[in-house]
Amino acid sequence: MADEGTGEATRDFIRDIIQADLDAGRVQTVVTRFPPEPNGYLHIGHAKSICLNFGVAAEFGGRCHLRFDDTNPTKEEQEFIDAIAADVKWLGFDWGVHLYHASDYFEQLYAWAEHLIGKGLAYVDDQSPDEMRAARGTLTEPGRDSAFRGRSVAENLDLFRRMRAGEFPNGARVLRAKIDMASGNMNLRDPALYRILHATHPRTGDAWCIYPTYDFAHGQSDAIEGITHSVCTLEFEDHKPLYDWLIQHLPVPSRPRQYEFARLNLGYTVLSKRVLTTLVRDGHVSGWDDPRMPSIAGLRRRGVPAAAIRDFAGRIGVARAYSVVDYALLEHCIREQLNRSAPRRMAVLRPLKVVIENYPQGQTETLPAVNHPDDPEQGMREITFGREIYVERDDFMEDAPKKFYRLSVGREVRLRYGFFITCTGIVKDEAGEVVELRCTYDPATRGGNAPDGRKVQATIHWVEATTAVPAEIRLYNQLFTRPDPGAAGDIFADINPNSLEVLSGALVEPALAAANTAETVQFERTGYFCPDPDSTSTRLVFNRTVGLRDTWAKVKAG
């Protein structure tokens, strides 16, 4: 895992705090945790948190727990629990034996709730959700005390036990902390600690019908596990006073501290679980692992290496200021990683037939090609050359400007690993479309160099007609049309109708037919691609992970 591009010992305020705690002896062993709620799949925003929590633990010789925050059985599923664990592992992190669930602590949390009641710091409220909302006040006006706030300890205890016993329907009562209904911090206006939820929990089944809220479960779970630095995102900042209040009033075994950082925002991308869930549910994408999704599963299926995601997480930094990261940075990290590892292959996305007129009919020959120009270890392979080949449509222009280096009538180019060819003529169909090129080749340039030392301006990729293998290639574009999806109102109106482009007539070199591995390869001059699970023995399907940088496209665009 020490393969990150610039994975140097990055510095940020979280690491500074930990270093200071270690130096001052406040903490002996750093213990962090990644606490996902299993109500959806992980996305690249979670990857930032995962890399931070596991990264920091590793750097300081501590440990990081994986803890499922499974306190709301109405939204959580086993499928998500399994997928999340698989994704964290795929990203390259290991929680060892430290796999936990907030539900592991339900009994202890319940006991602490009674403890709070006993100290007169919590009470059972009979108000309905609507009444509670009305009594909570607003951002500028204080709330009003509930009529049930003054119940005796005995009555609270009795009612709370009966809540647990299942005597009341959902929403009938709730256990609340008794703090301050006039606090400027809404979280301190007697927050709910336990609610009645007659629902089957993925792990505890029907053992419970009351469940702790996030606020009551999270900090105490941290304390039970001995978490030293509970790192979360900025929106929990207002919860810290409550987090601390609970830790202070409960006989917990340790005193964890919460620290907040800014969550990741990515241009042209949505990292809201609510929206992502809707995209999947309403069929805007094929599933959580659709290659257009910013989910870990989607990125993986698209061919993005875990190391690229780790590198990305390291480069975006950790701070407290709201920010939106350029999508281009992610692409850069992917390209950098793949450039040095991905085997090179040739594939023609939009084929244009070429007949080499002076090459013998019915004859073929093989030519050696390197698998990676900078890595001899990857070896060589043989590619077939013959009279009929296919080149990329974009590599021919009828009225080519001076800046266009590729094929045009009268121009000579090099076929990668092959010969120099010169275009001598074109064939058009009735519609006037160029459907075939006539060329001649120079036998003396076999292997790619001219004995007379003449140069060509371009080298293009190609495949030989009789040996090429047909393939479907899926090109992905941004899932949203604007850098700030939803900023104009309806986020679903910003979905890009052209986010998926399928090329069904692509031709790839035979070596790719054996690409059954999940390995991402480079199609020379076009980009990085990986076989999609939709591939079958009779139909090859490739996903474009990311294109190569294309300077010509910019020149052409003017």
Added chain:
RNA sequence: UGGGGGAUAGUUUAGCGGUAAAACUCCCGGCUCUGACCCGGGCAUCCUUGGUUCGAAUCCAGGUCCCCCAGCCA
């Protein structure tokens, strides 16, 4: 108009009283059997106003703008 937090190149970060650093993007140029990679070069009134100081992005005071909070979600 309550509470909490934040403002450094187009973007994300560094800088912690000594004269703005890096990466990405973009632009210019070089190299090249991938117009890729790689290699040069360019791109900042440090939100603002005033103060302290020999010296301020850093310290102080006042503004401005942005983000989060009124779930029995997390």
